[in-house]
Amino acid sequence: MVIQVQNLEKRYGDVVAVDDLSFEVERGEIFGLLGPNGAGKTTTIRIIMDILQPDAGSATVLGLPPSQAKAHAGYLPEERGLYRNLKVLDTLVYLAEMRGVPRHQARERAEALLARVQLQDWAKRKVRDLSQGMQQRLQFVASLVHDPEVLFLDEPFQGLDPVNTERLKRFVGELHAEGKTIVFSTHQMNMVEALCERILLIDHGRAVLYGPLAEIKHQHAPHAIRVRAAAIPPDLPGVAAVELDDGAFNLALAEGVAPQKVLRALLDRGVEIQAFEVAPVPLEDIFVAAVGGGEA
Amino acid sequence: MDWRKVWVVARHEFLISVRRAGFIIMTLIVPVIGIVALLVGAFFSGPALQAMEAFGQQFDVGDKPIGVVDGSGIFSPILPDYREDFILYASEDEAEAALRAEEISKIMIIDADYIETGRVVVVSLGSGFSAVAAADSETVRAFLVDHLLAGQVDPALQERAANPASVEPRVLSSSGETQGEGAWGFVFTFIVPYFLSIFLVTTVFVSSGYLLQSVAEEKESRVIEIVISSVRPMELMAGKVIGLGALGLVQVLVWILSAAGFSGGAVAFLAVAGAASIPARVLILGAVYYVLGYTLYAILMASVGALGATMRESQQLAGIFSMFAAVPYMLSGFLFANPNVIFARVLSYFPLTAPTMMMLRLPLAEVPWIDIVGSIVLLLLSIPAALWAGSKLFQVGLLIYGKRPTLKEIWLILRSG
Numbered sequence: 135m136v137i138q139v140q141n142l143e144k145r146y147g148d149v150v151a152v153d154d155l156s157f158e159v160e161r162g163e164i165f166g167l168l169g170p171n172g173a174g175k176t177t178t179i180r181i182i183m184d185i186l187q188p189d190a191g192s193a194t195v196l197g198l199p200p201s202q203a204k205a206h207a208g209y210l211p212e213e214r215g216l217y218r219n220l221k222v223l224d225t226l227v228y229l230a231e232m233r234g235v236p237r238h239q240a241r242e243r244a245e246a247l248l249a250r251v252q253l254q255d256w257a258k259r260k261v262r263d264l265s266q267g268m269q270q271r272l273q274f275v276a277s278l279v280h281d282p283e284v285l286f287l288d289e290p291f292q293g294l295d296p297v298n299t300e301r302l303k304r305f306v307g308e309l310h311a312e313g314k315t316i317v318f319s320t321h322q323m324n325m326v327e328a329l330c331e332r333i334l335l336i337d338h339g340r341a342v343l344y345g346p347l348a349e350i351k352h353q354h355a356p357h358a359i360r361v362r363a364a365a366i367p368p369d370l371p372g373v374a375a376v377e378l379d380d381g382a383f384n385l386a387l388a389e390g391v392a393p394q395k396v397l398r399a400l401l402d403r404g405v406e407i408q409a410f411e412v413a414p415v416p417l418e419d420i421f422v423a424a425v426g427g428g429e430a
Numbered sequence: 431m432d433w434r435k436v437w438v439v440a441r442h443e444f445l446i447s448v449r450r451a452g453f454i455i456m457t458l459i460v461p462v463i464g465i466v467a468l469l470v471g472a473f474f475s476g477p478a479l480q481a482m483e484a485f486g487q488q489f490d491v492g493d494k495p496i497g498v499v500d501g502s503g504i505f506s507p508i509l510p511d512y513r514e515d516f517i518l519y520a521s522e523d524e525a526e527a528a529l530r531a532e533e534i535s536k537i538m539i540i541d542a543d544y545i546e547t548g549r550v551v552v553v554s555l556g557s558g559f560s561a562v563a564a565a566d567s568e569t570v571r572a573f574l575v576d577h578l579l580a581g582q583v584d585p586a587l588q589e590r591a592a593n594p595a596s597v598e599p600r601v602l603s604s605s606g607e608t609q610g611e612g613a614w615g616f617v618f619t620f621i622v623p624y625f626l627s628i629f630l631v632t633t634v635f636v637s638s639g640y641l642l643q644s645v646a647e648e649k650e651s652r653v654i655e656i657v658i659s660s661v662r663p664m665e666l667m668a669g670k671v672i673g674l675g676a677l678g679l680v681q682v683l684v685w686i687l688s689a690a691g692f693s694g695g696a697v698a699f700l701a702v703a704g705a706a707s708i709p710a711r712v713l714i715l716g717a718v719y720y721v722l723g724y725t726l727y728a729i730l731m732a733s734v735g736a737l738g739a740t741m742r743e744s745q746q747l748a749g750i751f752s753m754f755a756a757v758p759y760m761l762s763g764f765l766f767a768n769p770n771v772i773f774a775r776v777l778s779y780f781p782l783t784a785p786t787m788m789m790l791r792l793p794l795a796e797v798p799w800i801d802i803v804g805s806i807v808l809l810l811l812s813i814p815a816a817l818w819a820g821s822k823l824f825q826v827g828l829l830i831y832g833k834r835p836t837l838k839e840i841w842l843i844l845r846s847g
Contacts, residue, residue: 147842183659201662209659215652220446231438232660276656 136161136284136315137182142191144177144339151177153339154191159284159317159332164310166330166347167319170425174339175319176212179286183209195284205234208282212289212319214273216261222248222272223257226279233280240279247275251305267298274302278309285309287318291325303328323417337425347417354420355412357387359396362409370399384413431668435661439669440676447640447677456636457681461688494535496570497525502544505577512573529555538570550574568593628759631786634724635752637678638731641670645735645824646744654828663825671728678724712792715802719792722809723785726816727751733820736827737840754782758790769795778805781812819844 137159144152152174159165169175180186182193184200195203217225223244230240248254251271256264264272270293277285287306291299306329310316320326326333326347333350335343343350362382372391377384387396393412400407447453495517500506508516517534519525525537536554541547572592579588648654657666730751738744757777764771769791775798777783778791784805791797822844 180659184662185655185659204660209656211652211655211659213652213655217648217653218651228438228442229656229660231442232435232657234432234435 135159137165137193137195137317138197139178139182139193140191142178142181142193143189144174144181144186145189150339152181152188155336155339155341156191157334157341157344159315161315162310162313163315163331164306164329165315165317166326166333167317167336168321168323168326168333168421169319169336169342170321173336173425175336176288177339178336179209179288179317179319183207183286203284205280206283208277208280208285210274210277210285210287210290212292216269216273216276218262219260221258221260222253222264225261225272226276229276230279235280243281244279247279251275251301266293267295270294270298271301274305282314284315284317287316289320290318291320291322321421323421327417335421335424342424343420350420351415351417354423355415357389357391358413359385359387359393360409360411360413361385361400361407363400363405363407365405366400367403367405370396370403372396372399382409431662431665435665436669436672439661439666440673443640443644443670443673444676447644447674448680450640453636453640453677453681457684460685464688494533497528497534497537499525499537499539501542502540504544505540509576509580511576515569516573526553529553628790631723631755631759631789633678633681634720634727634785635755636681637674637724638727639748640677641674641728642731642735642744642748643741644670644674645732645828646738646741649736649738649828650740658825658828663828664821667729667732667821667824670732671725675724675728715792716789718806719785719788719809722806722813723789726781726785726809726813727755729813729816729820733816733823733827736824751782754780755786757783758787762790765790765794770797775801779808781809784809 135158137157139158140156142152142155143150155174155178167175167178177186181188182195182200182203184204193200195207198206217228220228223241226244226247227237227240230243231237235243245254245257248257251274253264253268253271253275256268261269261272274290277287290302290306294302303325306316306318318325318329330347332346333343334341360382366376366383366385368376370385372388372395373385374388375386377386385396387393397407397410400410495515498505498508498516498518499520499522500518506518508518517528519528519537522537522539525534525539528534529537532555536552539551539553541549541551544550575592576588579591583591648657661669731748734747734751735744738747758765758774761774761777765774768774774787774791777787778797778801788797788802788805823840
């Protein structure tokens with residue numbers, strides 16, 4: 135277990151930002167921390183990063199309390215910026231030194247990371263001379279400069295153009311392959327589906343859904359199948375309703391009816407099937423359903 | 431507190447600010463003024479001296495003689511020593527014509543009963559101010575005394591009556607040490623330390639101003655969240671206070687060394703002699719107030735820097751504190767007359783005005799020990815209080831983006847936990 139959060143609680147005056155929250159993140163996984171705006175995602179990450187103190191409960195990273203775990207954790211905040219008047223390389227070296235990396239080592243790592251995001255030619259330039267996309271890449275490597283085992287990315291894809299989004303996605307994949315544990319917070323569900331193995335969905339500071347993504351999707355799958363065919367015969371046994379959606383039919387199944395049984399019935403009636411699948415449920419729908427729709 | 435991280439921050443802040451144009455200009459301005467003064471002194475000492483003398487005369491009797499209409503007979507004829515500066519006229523009309531023709535600067539009409547009344551009418555063109563000034567001038571006084579006593583008393587006594595005292599200021603302190611031998615000694619003992627303390631106070635504000643700027647910049651650019659996920663706010667604050675404090679010390683050191691460095695000319699002689707004659711008490715206490723004052727203001731500036739949404743807003747908030755510090759400056763005219771005046775003593779106890787006030791008072795007079803001890807104790811107490819409140823506001827303020835917390839919110843932050 136890399137991250138362990140137990141009964142965490144944080145209040146701002148009368149507002150409860152995090153309410154009795156518990157979860158764990160396993161070594162080497164990509165973990166998604168989801169929730170609508172103001173759900174308490176950033177507050178949770180800030181407590182784990184020792185920026186805020188919890189009112190109750192505890193959080194540990196690699197078994198260490200937040201104040202000692204800093205050297206092993208990287209953080210890309212949602213509100214991010216850099217020293218505009220500092221040189222690119224100096225920025226990375228300073229941020230690494232603040233995390234306890236010796237100066238010469240910080241320099242070597244900074245140079246290697248700059249090369250990895252194609253910014254090596256800009257090392258001696260000031261940050262303000264960089265384009266927005268370049269600054270975003272620099273911000274990302276700034277969170278990695280002390281070679282952390284755990285990485286927290288708060289809305290990392292926000293404001294990125296498609297090219298940089300793809301680049302970052304690939305980079306996150308590489309880090310995952312290197313064995314790093316990555317926690318990322320977002321409300322871009324397509325990114326979660328593409329990257330995350332397990333998720334925690336929070337709303338009003340409380341855990342709403344927690345577990346392996348595949349399992350959650352399976353639990354929330356509607357009892358339905360999706361069939362692409364010229365027509366669906368009426369009075370199919372076990373089918374409660376038929377609905378045409380985007381060139382295919384959604385068949386809602388009656389309770390206790392297995393999808394294979396319906397497939398067999400379709401074949402028996404000679405329907406020419408072009409495509410057949412158990413109806414998938416977009417994470418988006420699960421999300422909206424779980425947090426009550428209106429606020430998401 | 432991880433002092434290695436404090437050191438990293440301190441070194442970074444120092445190296446960044448030492449390259450600022452504003453810092454370089456402020457630091458070099460003292461040596462540059464010194465060089466200019468040296469050059470002016472070396473090349474124009476003769477003409478400059480003459481110009482100064484002529485300027486001084488303007489304030490005495492003016493460059494033209496004074497007309498005298500003598501109704502008493504005491505001033506007729508005018509003694510040989512005064513014939514260049516005074517001209518006797520037989521009547522007022524004649525004298526007025528000469529005044530209108532600007533042959534003379536003014537007329538003194540001496541009444542027939544001058545011995546009994548002392549009445550002298552002074553007529554001038556333009557402002558009445560020059561008439562009053564003439565009555566007070568040493569030359570006119572000597573003219574009157576010399577003529578009154580001529581031939582009646584011993585010449586030495588007459589000379590002394592005309593010029594009764596040549597004043598040499600000397601102040602005896604409670605410990606019995608004599609401060610300020612002669613006129614130059616007075617300058618060295620009071621004026622030089624006075625300006626030194628003004629420079630020190632300026633440094634306090636320049637350095638704490640950098641601190642404000644540095645915090646506000648980190649907040650405005652949003653880099654702050656990465657920073658405080660790496661170091662604790664206390665470590666960040668301590669690093670900034672130490673780094674920028676060292677910067678201020680470098681500045682003061684450059685000023686003092688550059689003053690000492692002009693060993694070739696008169697300026698060097700003055701500066702070195704001045705430094706040597708500043709009482710140790712003033713130097714040591716000056717250093718104490720410098721460190722305490724800087725620390726208090728630095729902490730306040732750091733907290734205020736964290737509260738503002740933008741640099742400009744932070745600077746406006748900081749203006750409140752700068753105003754407190756400026757109050758003693760505004761009152762420095764009164765301080766020259768009496769450095770231990772009651773309001774000066776009161777402001778010496780208030781932590782926000784104490785450093786400035788005491789630094790200004792110390793060179794000017796023997797400050798009561800109770801004031802020194804009291805103000806230092808209150809400053810020492812106020813620093814941990816400011817640190818406590820400051821680090822709370824600092825920590826919370828840093829994460830509130832885009833808006834400034836209201837007074838009510840600030841109160842809630844301070845009260846919680």
